[in-house]
Amino acid sequence: MHQIERAIFDIRRGLPVLLRDGDHEVLVQPVEGVEDGVLDHLVATAGEAPALVVSRHRLALLGESVAAEAARLPLTQEAPLNLQRLNALAFGAELRRLRLFQTPERAGLADRAALALMRRALLIPAALTARVPDQAKARVRGLVEEGSLLAVAAADAVRCFEMSSGLLKRVSEARVPLADAQESRFILFREPDGLREHVAIVIGEVARWQDAVPLRLHSACLTGDLFGSLRCDCGEQLRNAVADIDAMGGGVLLYLAQEGRGIGLANKLRAYTLQDTGFDTLDADQILGFGEDERHYRVAVDMLAALGIRRVQLLTNNPRKIDALVEGGVEVVDRQALYGRLTDHNHRYLSAKAERAGHLLDEVLNGHSSGQA
Numbered sequence: 001m002h003q004i005e006r007a008i009f010d011i012r013r014g015l016p017v018l019l020r021d022g023d024h025e026v027l028v029q030p031v032e033g034v035e036d037g038v039l040d041h042l043v044a045t046a047g048e049a050p051a052l053v054v055s056r057h058r059l060a061l062l063g064e065s066v067a068a069e070a071a072r073l074p075l076t077q078e079a080p081l082n083l084q085r086l087n088a089l090a091f092g093a094e095l096r097r098l099r100l101f102q103t104p105e106r107a108g109l110a111d112r113a114a115l116a117l118m119r120r121a122l123l124i125p126a127a128l129t130a131r132v133p134d135q136a137k138a139r140v141r142g143l144v145e146e147g148s149l150l151a152v153a154a155a156d157a158v159r160c161f162e163m164s165s166g167l168l169k170r171v172s173e174a175r176v177p178l179a180d181a182q183e184s185r186f187i188l189f190r191e192p193d194g195l196r197e198h199v200a201i202v203i204g205e206v207a208r209w210q211d212a213v214p215l216r217l218h219s220a221c222l223t224g225d226l227f228g229s230l231r232c233d234c235g236e237q238l239r240n241a242v243a244d245i246d247a248m249g250g251g252v253l254l255y256l257a258q259e260g261r262g263i264g265l266a267n268k269l270r271a272y273t274l275q276d277t278g279f280d281t282l283d284a285d286q287i288l289g290f291g292e293d294e295r296h297y298r299v300a301v302d303m304l305a306a307l308g309i310r311r312v313q314l315l316t317n318n319p320r321k322i323d324a325l326v327e328g329g330v331e332v333v334d335r336q337a338l339y340g341r342l343t344d345h346n347h348r349y350l351s352a353k354a355e356r357a358g359h360l361l362d363e364v365l366n367g368h369s370s371g372q373a
C-alpha cells in the first residue's frame with residue numbers, strides 16, 4: 001500500500017495520478033483546488049476528455065439516483081470544461097441552476113478508486129477521471145518512468161480505507177494528569193499508512209477493571225474541543241466524559257481523528273458556511289458530496305483489542321457507535337447518555353442530529369441543560 005500513501009500526498013497537492021486496472025489506465029485529478037490550465041493539461045496528457053466523478057449523495061442533489069457509491073458525468077462539448085461550472089457541479093449550493101447535459105454513467109473501478117482517494121485525502125469527494133487511449137499509453141508510461149506521474153493499482157486505491165486488522169501501531173505513551181481525572185495515561189496509536197493518529201486516554205488502572213469498562217468514543221472537533229465553539233456540544237461532552245469516567249472508577253476515552261464526522265476540518269468549515277446560508281448540518285455535508293456520517297469505527301475496535309477490552313458501558317447518544325462496536329465484536333452491556341449544554345447556537349445542530357440521524361437527545365432538547373442522564 002506504500003504507493004497509495006504517496007498518491008494521497010500527490011492528490012492533496014493537486015497533482016494528477018494514474019490508476020491502473022489491468023490494461024485500463026485512467027488519469028485522476030482532484031476537483032478541489034483545480035486551477036486554470038490544469039484541465040487542458042489533463043486533456044493533453046490523457047488524450048481524451050475527462051468525466052466528473054461524484055458521490056451518490058451529490059448526484060441525488062442533482063436529481064439523479066444511483067444504487068452505486070459513485071457515478072461519472074461525461075463532460076463534452078455541451079458541458080464545457082470551465083472551472084466555474086465544474087466547481088458548481090461538484091459542490092456548489094445553487095442546485096437549481098445546474099442542468100445535467102449527459103446521463104450519469106456507472107462508475108468503474110478506477111472512478112470509485114478516485115473518490116476513495118479524495119475522501120482519504122480529506123478533499124471534496126469529486127474527481128476528474130480521463131481514460132488513457134491506447135495511442136497515448138506509451139507517452140503516459142514515459143511520464144511514470146521519469147517520475148513526474150505516480151501510477152497505482154485501482155484495486156489498491158479503492159481499498160485505501162480498509163486497514164488490516166491489528167496493524168494499528170501502539171507508538172508511545174505517558175502519564176498525563178487531567179484536571180478532572182488525575183490518574184490518566186495517554187496512549188498514542190498510528191494507522192499503518194501513517195496518515196492518522198488516535199489517542200486512548202486511560203483513566204484509572206486497567207488491572208482493577210473487573211466488569212464492563214466505561215468507554216467514550218469521542219470524534220475530534222477542533223473548534224468545539226479546544227476553543228469551546230458554541231456551534232456544537234463537543235467540548236462540554238469531552239470534559240463531561242472525562243469527569244464521568246473518573247467518577248465511575250475509571251475507564252477509557254478514545255479520542256479519534258474523525259474531525260467533522262470524518263470529513264475533515266477544511267470540509268467542516270465549508271459546511272459551516274453553508275449552514276450560515278440556511279442548510280442544516282446534514283444537508284450542508286450532502287452539498288459537498290458527503291453522506292450524513294462518514295466515520296469508520298474499525299480503528300476504535302482495534303484500539304480496544306490492543307487494550308484488552310471486550311465489554312464496555314458506552315457513554316453516547318449515538319446508536320451508530322453502539323452498532324459499530326457490536327459489529328466489531330465488542331460487547332456493549334449498557335449505554336449512558338452524555339450531554340453538553342443546549343444553546344441558541346447549537347440548538348439547530350442538535351435537533352437535526354436527533355430528528356434526522358436518530359441521536360438520542362430528547363432529554364437535552366426537552367429542557368435538561370447539562371450533565372449526564
Ligand SMILES: Nc1nc2c(ncn2[C@@H]2O[C@H](COP(=O)(O)OP(=O)(O)OP(=O)(O)O)[C@@H](O)[C@H]2O)c(=O)[nH]1
Nearest residue numbers: 217218219220221232258259260261281316317318
Ligand atoms: N460535518 C460536520 N461535522 C460536525 C458538525 N458539528 C460537529 N461536527 C463533528 O461531529 C463530530 C461529533 O462527534 P461526537 O460527539 O463524538 O459524536 P456524536 O455523533 O455527536 O455522538 P455522541 O456525542 O457520542 O452522542 C465531531 O467530529 C465534530 O467535529 C457539523 O456541522 N458538520
Ligand SMILES: [Zn+2]
Nearest residue numbers: 221224232234
Ligand atoms: Zn464539535
